Amino acid sequence: MSKILAIGCDLHQLSRVRKIVDRDGLNSSKVKRLSERILHPKNELVKFNELKGSINPQIAKTADFNRVIESCCNILSVSWCCKEAVFKTLDSKDQKVFSFKDWYKINDLNGRPFIYNDNYLKSNQNEEFLLTISHDNDLIISTVLRQLNLNNNK
Numbered sequence: 001m002s003k004i005l006a007i008g009c010d011l012h013q014l015s016r017v018r019k020i021v022d023r024d025g026l027n028s029s030k031v032k033r034l035s036e037r038i039l040h041p042k043n044e045l046v047k048f049n050e051l052k053g054s055i056n057p058q059i060a061k062t063a064d065f066n067r068v069i070e071s072c073c074n075i076l077s078v079s080w081c082c083k084e085a086v087f088k089t090l091d092s093k094d095q096k097v098f099s100f101k102d103w104y105k106i107n108d109l110n111g112r113p114f115i116y117n118d119n120y121l122k123s124n125q126n127e128e129f130l131l132t133i134s135h136d137n138d139l140i141i142s143t144v145l146r147q148l149n150l151n152n153n154k
Contacts, residue, residue, distance in 0.1 A: 001150045001151055002128075002147045002148060002149050002150055002151075003147060003148040003150060004145060004146075004147050005089070005127070005146045005147055005148055006088070006089035006090070006145075006146045007088075007089065007143065007144070007145050007146070008084075008085040008086060008087065008088030008089040008143070008144045008146070009085055009088070009141065009142070009143045009144075010081045010082075010084035010085040010088070010141070010142055011081070011139060011140070011141045012077050012080055012081035012084070012139070012140045012141075012142075013077075013138050013139060013140075014073055014074065014077045014138050014139070014140060015138050016077070017034075017073045017076045017077045017080075018069075018070075018073045020034070021069060021072070021073055026052055026055065026069060026072060027052070034076065035048055035049075035076060036101070037100060037101060038076060038079050038080050038083070038100045038101065039075070039076070039079055039100075039101060039104075040101055040102070040103065040104035041101060042104075043104035043106060044075070044079055044104050044105070045101075047075070048072060048075050048076070051068060051071055051072055051075070052068075052072055054068060055068050055069075077140055078105065078133060078140055078142075079100075079105060080100070081133070081140045081141070081142045082103075082105050082113070082115055082131060082133065082142045082144070083100045083103050083115075084142075085131075085142045085143060085144040086103055086115055086129060086144050086146075088144075089129070089144050089145075089146035090146070094120070102117050102119065102120070103115055103116065103117045103120075104116055104117075105131070113131045113132070113133050114129075114131060115129050115131045115144065116129070126148055126149050126150070127146060127147065127148055127149070128146075128147055128149055129144050129145070129146050129147075130144065130145040130147065131143070131144050
């Protein structure tokens, strides 16, 4: 049995990040700061940097190049959207110490998304966050349900 503590939702336009990347470049200091602020250093930033590093300058403006750029923008946008939704579920004391990069989104083998913050969950062991994400063209929406698991035997 569980008790719902809060629900958070966020809507994000992919084009907001794409405009920054198009204007400043994927390897710009602005995109670097943004990615380091948003992405979890071990579970998200590494993947983002590997993908970003896979760009071959000789294929600039080809379909492969654009696919990598879109994937990088998608990683940043989805992460931002999910973490904004998480923020909206937290109590005000937890919002004051909230940091995007402390949270990370992962998918299970079936593609189901999950969102975690190891430190938060250590001190709130009976809580869990349920995440859903949907895409439609330029829009991403995420909804997070924060609940207290009353049968949790962790």
